[in-house]
Amino acid sequence: MYNKILKGKKGIIFGALDENSIAWKVSERVWEEGGDIVLTNTPVALRMGNIDHLASKIDCPVIPADATSLNDLEELVESAVSHFGGKLDFILHSIGMSVNVRKGKEYTDLNYEWMKKGWDISAVTFHKLMQVLYKKDSMNEWGSIIALTYIAAQRTFPNYNDMADNKAYLESIARSFGYFMGKDKNVRVNTISQSPTITTAGQGVKGLEGFLKYAQKTSPLGNASAKECADYVVMMFSDYTKKVTLQNLFHDGGFSSVGVSQEIIDFLEKK
Numbered sequence: 001m002y003n004k005i006l007k008g009k010k011g012i013i014f015g016a017l018d019e020n021s022i023a024w025k026v027s028e029r030v031w032e033e034g035g036d037i038v039l040t041n042t043p044v045a046l047r048m049g050n051i052d053h054l055a056s057k058i059d060c061p062v063i064p065a066d067a068t069s070l071n072d073l074e075e076l077v078e079s080a081v082s083h084f085g086g087k088l089d090f091i092l093h094s095i096g097m098s099v100n101v102r103k104g105k106e107y108t109d110l111n112y113e114w115m116k117k118g119w120d121i122s123a124v125t126f127h128k129l130m131q132v133l134y135k136k137d138s139m140n141e142w143g144s145i146i147a148l149t150y151i152a153a154q155r156t157f158p159n160y161n162d163m164a165d166n167k168a169y170l171e172s173i174a175r176s177f178g179y180f181m182g183k184d185k186n187v188r189v190n191t192i193s194q195s196p197t198i199t200t201a202g203q204g205v206k207g208l209e210g211f212l213k214y215a216q217k218t219s220p221l222g223n224a225s226a227k228e229c230a231d232y233v234v235m236m237f238s239d240y241t242k243k244v245t246l247q248n249l250f251h252d253g254g255f256s257s258v259g260v261s262q263e264i265i266d267f268l269e270k271k
């Protein structure tokens with residue numbers, strides 16, 4: 001049933017916390033397609049979530065790392081390269097957290113220490129990770145690096161709070177570092193902008209239910225699920241997308257290109 005389009009490819013997947021995590025679904029699909037994975041998450045997430053179930057299902061090691069720590073990232077990359085006995089072909093950055101969102105702070109009343117922490121976790125970790133990979137020359141040529149993002153980077157979604165700014169920064173890092181990854185290493189770097197999805201991080205956003213329904217009614221193909229996102233990531237890790245780089249790729253059932261749908265008009269005109 002599977003085409004094993006990732007056979008022989010090896011990489012690191014960040015951010016699988018529980019069965020709902022997008023990174024969890026990506027790990028399952030990458031494994032089904034023949035890829036070899038090292039899973040990683042923070043020590044706290046490893047205790048709180050159930051990543052061990054995933055690791056035993058897909059028979060791969062879990063290496064703890066806080067992605068804000070350069071030291072942890074260096075050790076992680078070294079351990080992954082030594083585990084595989086060679087360089088890496090793919091990386092998924094599926095990391096996001098806003099302390100302000102978590103603690104219910106409004107965008108007009110942000111705590112700037114919390115803002116910095118969320119920015120570091122959600123955006124700067126992508127730079128740190130790529131800098132470690134670049135300096136250690138740990139990626140194989142034609143490797144693929146992906147980070148997950150949301151359309152609040154381009155359009156205003158009030159409840160997305162400071163995560164909107166973090167995502168804009170993340171997408172910019174993808175383009176800026178992606179240039180050097182392309183020129184110097186022949187590695188591609190892209191972000192995938194996913195539909196709203198019910199996960200632990202997703203549920204932290206106030207009014208997620210409303211987001212989901214609005215997006216569902218707006219998108220001609222409907223919202224993309226985490227599993228469908230995983231399929232897209234598999235394609236982006238495969239050799240079928242070797243010259244796609246520096247892009248923010250919308251995976252949202254067409255949401256990003258629609259002004260208003262007939263369904264929304266009908267709903268608003270309902271007496």
Ligand code: NAI
Nearest residue numbers: 015017021022045067095096148149196197199200201202
């Ligand atoms: P999730 O809560 O399952 O995943 C977030 C992950 O970030 C968790 O595994 C968490 O442990 C990890 N993390 C937090 N701090 C970390 C740190 N310091 N070092 C390493 N890992 C850390 O939620 P989800 O939704 O799967 O999120 C994955 C990515 O997808 C995030 O970047 C999120 O913003 C993005 N995304 C989510 C959407 C949604 O509606 N759920 C929509 C579009 C993008």
